[in-house]
Amino acid sequence: MRIRPYLNKDFDMISQWITDERTHALWCANLVAYPLEKKGFDDLLQQVEERFGDSPFVATTDDGKVVGFFCFSVDLNTNEGMLKFVVIDNSIRNKGYGCEMLKLAVKYAFDIAKADAVHLNVFSENLGAKKCYQKVGFKERTLTENAFSFKDELWGRCNMIITR
DSSP states (O other): OEEEEOOGGGHHHHTTSOOSHHHHHHHHTTSSOSSOOHHHHHHHHHHHHHHHOOEEEEEEOTTOOEEEEEEEEEETTTTEEEEEEEEEOGGGTTSSHHHHHHHHHHHHHHHTSOOSEEEEEEETTOHHHHHHHHHHTOEEEEEEEEEEEETTEEEEEEEEEEEO
16 A cells, blocks of 8 residues: 555545445534535645645555545644544445555654654544554544534544654
8 A cells, every 4th residue: 555645536536435424424524515526625625735734645555546535734833743534445444444544644744744643533433433543553632522413413522642
């Protein structure tokens, strides 16, 4: 697996991975409308770049197939990197691809971006993602109960961190 910068042509693949409204909300906290469309996605990427300095990346198999996506930025005041909008192709979830992508993202953060730590937020109800983050070495730092509402559900937001 490799990571590389996101290209506009990657959207067609990524847009197929989130097939229901709940998964969409777990992924992006409804910061972009469901169903995912190119204009909304492009606007979101532009907003997080302008506001936080995020860069979008994809993970590919060695033969070039796009299998994952995330955004990454570094807060220069704290020297902490942050991962956002982490998602894996739904047809290959639970097969280790997510953990492999995260390990590459963390390696990039430490070795290239020179971050001291990397953190992310995950909804407590997103058990598969949380388990994957823990396998990679992320530890729960804070938990905000009832941070997000989806229909008749209230979800907690867990901030997880990994340090050098």
